[in-house]
Amino acid sequence: MVIVYRSNTGFTREYAEMLGRAEKIKVYSVTEAERSLESGTEIFYMGPLMAGHIEGVDQAVKRYQVRGVCGVGLSPSGRQVLETISRANYVPNAPIFYLQGGWAPKKVSWLKRRMVGMATKSLRESLQDKGSRRTPEEQAQLDLLVKGGSRVAFERLEAIRDWMKDC
Structure with missing residues (x-):
């Protein structure tokens, strides 16, 4: 294989x-x-x-x-x-x-960036709304969605x- x-x-x-x-x-x-x-x-x-x-x-x-x-x-x-x-x-x-x-995000087309942005919008917003109540895992996921990594x-x-x- x-x-x-x-x-x-x-x-x-x-x-x-x-x-x-x-x-x-x-x-x-x-x-x-x-x-x-x-x-x-x-x-x-x-x-x-x-x-x-x-x-x-x-x-x-x-x-x-x-x-x-x-x-x-x-x-x-x-x-x-x-x-x-x-x-x-x-x-x-x-x-x-x-x-x-x-x-x-810098390695994909603007269309894929837009599609991912739309698909993850509600998750990003819910994580942002938690503010200081975010767990370390949630903060890491938010950072990934916003900044990449x-x-x-x-x-x-x-x-x-x-x-x-x-x-």
Whole structure:
């Protein structure tokens, strides 16, 4: 099995490369995979989330034997996020994972910045309204939404690494 990833701002690429080093498996961008891998190759696919959909997963499912999938997004990890992306992404007979990546507004188009701004407006406002009652986690999420930043961390790969050991 190899890792194939799509990345818009670098967070998914960072996770894919970390995972590849840790598990000693090859890592390919989607473009590299199209040139180097045969159709039907067993892969673990990683891609950024856009409106709950893992970008590129549909094409990966058509071309490769997808053994597992990971979406990388802006929200903190949790059961609700995982349930939402599991419903929105069809990947037959493969587990779906989620990792919080980050937000890099300067690396995306104005349209994506606008879409993320609209999608996160109510959350930003509710966090801002809490003022000094925000927990450290809530403050970190507000800072991420307003200023951007990375939440990529090797420790977040634990569930995927455990799953890979059982494959």
